[in-house]
Amino acid sequence: MIQAALIGNPNTGKTSLFNKLTSSYEYVGNWSGVTVEKKVGQLRDKTGQLTDLPGIYTLLPITRDEGVAVSYLVNESPELLVNIVDASQLERNLQLTIQILEYGKPVILGLNMIDVAKSNGLAVTPEVLAERLGITVIPLVARTGAGTDFLLEQISLPHHDSPQFNLNYGDRLEKAISLISRELMTSPPQNTDISSYRWLAIQILENNPVVISSLSSYANLNQLLAIQKNVREEFISEGMTESLHDHIRSIRAEYIHQVCSEAVDASGKKPHSLTEKIDAIAAHPFWGIPLFLFTMLIAFKLTFDWLGDPLSDLLDGFISGAFSQSATQLLIAVGASSFTQSLIIDGIIAGVGGVLVFLPQIFILFLMISFIEDSGYMARITVMMDRLMQLAGLNGKAMIPFIIGFGCNVPAIMASRSIEQPKERTLTMLLIPLMSCSARLPVYALFAGIFFVRQQAVVVLSLYVLGIALTLLLAKLFSLTLFKDKHSFFLIELPPYRMPQSATLLRSTWEKGKGFLRKAGTFILGGTVLIWLLTYFGPGGSNVDMDQSYLAVLGGWFAAILQPIGFGTWQSGASLVTGFMAKEVVVSTMNIIYHVPDMPGLQHQIAQFFTPLQAYSFMTFVLLYTPCLATVGVLRKETSSWKWTLFSVAYSLLLAYTISFIIYQGGRLIGFV
Amino acid sequence: MVLYGNTSCSCLLKLQPGESGCIRHFGHMDPILKQRLADLGVTEGADITIMRYSFWGGPVTLECGGQLIGIRKHQAAHIEVAIS
Numbered sequence: 001m002i003q004a005a006l007i008g009n010p011n012t013g014k015t016s017l018f019n020k021l022t023s024s025y026e027y028v029g030n031w032s033g034v035t036v037e038k039k040v041g042q043l044r045d046k047t048g049q050l051t052d053l054p055g056i057y058t059l060l061p062i063t064r065d066e067g068v069a070v071s072y073l074v075n076e077s078p079e080l081l082v083n084i085v086d087a088s089q090l091e092r093n094l095q096l097t098i099q100i101l102e103y104g105k106p107v108i109l110g111l112n113m114i115d116v117a118k119s120n121g122l123a124v125t126p127e128v129l130a131e132r133l134g135i136t137v138i139p140l141v142a143r144t145g146a147g148t149d150f151l152l153e154q155i156s157l158p159h160h161d162s163p164q165f166n167l168n169y170g171d172r173l174e175k176a177i178s179l180i181s182r183e184l185m186t187s188p189p190q191n192t193d194i195s196s197y198r199w200l201a202i203q204i205l206e207n208n209p210v211v212i213s214s215l216s217s218y219a220n221l222n223q224l225l226a227i228q229k230n231v232r233e234e235f236i237s238e239g240m241t242e243s244l245h246d247h248i249r250s251i252r253a254e255y256i257h258q259v260c261s262e263a264v265d266a267s268g269k270k271p272h273s274l275t276e277k278i279d280a281i282a283a284h285p286f287w288g289i290p291l292f293l294f295t296m297l298i299a300f301k302l303t304f305d306w307l308g309d310p311l312s313d314l315l316d317g318f319i320s321g322a323f324s325q326s327a328t329q330l331l332i333a334v335g336a337s338s339f340t341q342s343l344i345i346d347g348i349i350a351g352v353g354g355v356l357v358f359l360p361q362i363f364i365l366f367l368m369i370s371f372i373e374d375s376g377y378m379a380r381i382t383v384m385m386d387r388l389m390q391l392a393g394l395n396g397k398a399m400i401p402f403i404i405g406f407g408c409n410v411p412a413i414m415a416s417r418s419i420e421q422p423k424e425r426t427l428t429m430l431l432i433p434l435m436s437c438s439a440r441l442p443v444y445a446l447f448a449g450i451f452f453v454r455q456q457a458v459v460v461l462s463l464y465v466l467g468i469a470l471t472l473l474l475a476k477l478f479s480l481t482l483f484k485d486k487h488s489f490f491l492i493e494l495p496p497y498r499m500p501q502s503a504t505l506l507r508s509t510w511e512k513g514k515g516f517l518r519k520a521g522t523f524i525l526g527g528t529v530l531i532w533l534l535t536y537f538g539p540g541g542s543n544v545d546m547d548q549s550y551l552a553v554l555g556g557w558f559a560a561i562l563q564p565i566g567f568g569t570w571q572s573g574a575s576l577v578t579g580f581m582a583k584e585v586v587v588s589t590m591n592i593i594y595h596v597p598d599m600p601g602l603q604h605q606i607a608q609f610f611t612p613l614q615a616y617s618f619m620t621f622v623l624l625y626t627p628c629l630a631t632v633g634v635l636r637k638e639t640s641s642w643k644w645t646l647f648s649v650a651y652s653l654l655l656a657y658t659i660s661f662i663i664y665q666g667g668r669l670i671g672f673v
Numbered sequence: 674m675v676l677y678g679n680t681s682c683s684c685l686l687k688l689q690p691g692e693s694g695c696i697r698h699f700g701h702m703d704p705i706l707k708q709r710l711a712d713l714g715v716t717e718g719a720d721i722t723i724m725r726y727s728f729w730g731g732p733v734t735l736e737c738g739g740q741l742i743g744i745r746k747h748q749a750a751h752i753e754v755a756i757s
Contacts, residue, residue: 057712062705089740092714120739249711272739276724279741285728383743387731390745396732420705490732490748491709494741 002048003076004155007069007100008084009093010055011495013112013142016504017084018052020148021155037414038068047156051078057092059099060208060245065417070210073103077194080160082151084110087117087124087139090264094256095249098167101133104196106160109137110151115144116496121268128263134163143501162195169202169251173244176231177201180224189218204228206245275376275496283380283494292381297461299368303361304445304457311360312445316599319353339536339543347532347592352525354591355584357599358442359516365438366512367505369407374500374508378403382492392472393479395419395490398428402471405435406464407512409631413638423485427478429638430648433627434467434474438516439583443622446587450603451612459616463623470624470655519582523629527585531578531592546593565621565657566614566664576621582628613672617664624656685721685752686733693722694754702751706744714738721754 006014015035018024022041039052053072054065061067072078083100085093100107111126130137136154140147168174180201194200203211205228215221232244240247282291302308327349331341372378378400386396397419405412412432419425436444444460452459534551538544546552547570555574562568562576571593579586594605610618626649627635636645682697696719699707715721715737724734724741732743 057709060708062709089738092712092738092740095712245708246711250716253716275741279725283725283734285726289728379743383727383732383734386743386745387727387729489703489706490743490745491706492743493713494734494743
């Protein structure tokens with residue numbers, strides 16, 4: 001069994017390749033930093049395991065996800081490294097390759113995106129690279145899968161040779177390297193499994209914090225650092241201003257330049273004319289932002305008015321009609337008790353079915369997010385929005401997690417890792433729950449479908465905009481009061497545009513939407529059964545009147561508190577409490593409480609209990625009140641702080657109450673009911 | 674050392690969109706940003722082109738070695754270029 005790892009610069013197609021080489025599926029996108037956590041998969045021919053690492057430019061980490069890749073090399077010592085390089089950006093990519101070659105384990109070089117290189121007029125000769133670097137080089141097009149079978153064959157070979165690569169860093173550094181290596185050799189460090197002391201020595205000279213901290217228990221660490229300090233001082237005394245790391249990099253760059261001048265024929269080089277043409281419109285200094293907002297509006301129109309609703313109605317007709325009827329007939333035929341019948345029909349089918357009917361809207365939304373992710377537009381959005389975000393104390397890069405957050409807050413919080421500054425990262429994570437995720441969509445679709453039939457998309461869009469506006473205001477407030485560090489940092493690579501392939505798009509939409517289906521089968525199903533049981537039993541026994549049930553008692557505790565914001569009924573209280581499990585459960589609960597078989601019936605019921613103003617206040621409350629259980633879990637994990645996690649729950653509850661109060665009471669003052 | 678002869682050296686932001694220069698030095702740029710730019714191949718001696726400025730003083734889009742990079746204007750202002 002071989003243990004191999006994929007390593008390379010960000011956005012070079014490692015994850016696409018990972019999906020082709022293993023039988024698993026991971027998230028892909030067209031920006032730097034999609035993979036934030038290492039992922040392990042079984043090789044397709046079952047000869048071993050492959051690890052997908054977050055993209056890095058160098059082994060010297062800046063962000064947290066880069067640290068993941070480096071500590072993997074230090075602590076887990078894979079047998080084989082598969083280095084993926086972008087053939088159209090070879091010089092930059094080879095910086096990492098050299099560090100990997102020095103690591104001393106066998107390396108296979110995957111020369112990816114040769115199609116892109118070719119269309120840019122670059123002719124790369126793999127044989128020359130292979131000969132100069134002393135390793136196997138395999139040309140690839142990971143998006144289409146060309147070359148991946150051969151790569152898999154090569155990975156699965158029983159034996160791989162270690163590279164004999166040795167770049168000379170000049171007398172002074174070479175002396176320091178051999179001093180450090182000798183020190184390491186005479187008393188080897190206990191808990192590391194590094195095959196090359198030369199590599200370790202160079203990393204220490206480069207002052208790599210992850211490598212140095214992995215040696216923290218090593219007794220002679222101070223001697224090693226003293227050697228590093230000495231050589232640095234020698235250089236300074238000679239008038240050199242650059243750091244050792246910069247010096248080492250420029251020696252590597254010189255060597256790489258020489259290799260590339262032999263291996264790459266750039267005589268036919270062409271500019272990215274298509275990308276430039278699209279950017280002239282899509283990233284226009286003035287029209288870019290209105291165009292982005294217009295794109296979002298179209299996305300909403302598609303999700304709600306044009307496509308989502310008609311499909312949703314069809315699905316509802318099926319679930320509440322044919323499906324429910326056959327289930328009832330079947331239950332009668334097998335002689336199920338009235339308890340079982342009621343549990344299945346009034347509980348599970350009403351509750352889970354009531355959420356499943358929103359499947360079309362949710363999938364359309366995910367499809368659109370996937371398109372934005374895969375096309376390369378995402379990075380442009382961060383540039384256009386950076387100024388505004390900066391004024392609010394955030395970073396343009398926060399746009400990526402925010403947009404992902406419209407789909408689901410959980411991966412959005414994970415995606416915040418690519419933000420370099422800890423302050424901006426924490427702030428972004430705290431505010432992501434204000435991005436209206438797809439789970440809140442069924443609530444809006446239900447209420448807006450009743451009270452705002454003709455302006456449905458606009459009303460729903462207003463909620464999204466409210467969430468964004470509050471995000472910016474709170475970002476300013478929090479960054480002025482809670483965080484002292486004012487330092488900010490913004491750099492983003494703008495990848496060339498590419499037309500997302502329909503197979504990839506469908507796949508990534510499905511992978512995102514699958515989470516919703518899984519939730520329907522677990523949290524929502526479980527919640528529904530629990531809620532139904534709470535309505536069936538009460539202090540007075542079983543099969544009680546709904547108003548006498550345990551759920552009514554539970555909801556009643558909150559009714560008085562919710563009165564000033566417009567929905568002081570036990571029904572609202574109960575659905576909001578159960579909605580903490582997953583926000584779709586708000587709709588499931590209402591389906592059970594109002595005891596109706598289909599959407600029109602539920603709409604009729606709700607129309608009697610709410611006024612349009614109360615409905616809007618309720619939707620606002622659902623938008624803002626507490627992140628769901630799964631989001632709270634991932635917040636705790638990513639902030640590693642209960643303080644911030646609880647803060648996030650507390651501020652959002654307070655915010656939801658305040659804003660709903662203003663909307664409801666303000667609305668009443670100006671004459672709404 | 675590279676000699677630039679009669680070329681003039683000035684702030685990158687003096688360039689109009691579409692104009693290029695050769696990077697002379699990075700001045701007092703944020704060291705982390707400087708390191709990340711170096712990782713992307715944006716180092717002294719590299720040719721750099723201004724692609725686009727943003728509305729309202731937002732980030733500037735640069736092209737270097739065939740790749741597009743966005744950085745904030747006040748950081749880009751540290752870059753000194755030689756215009757030939």
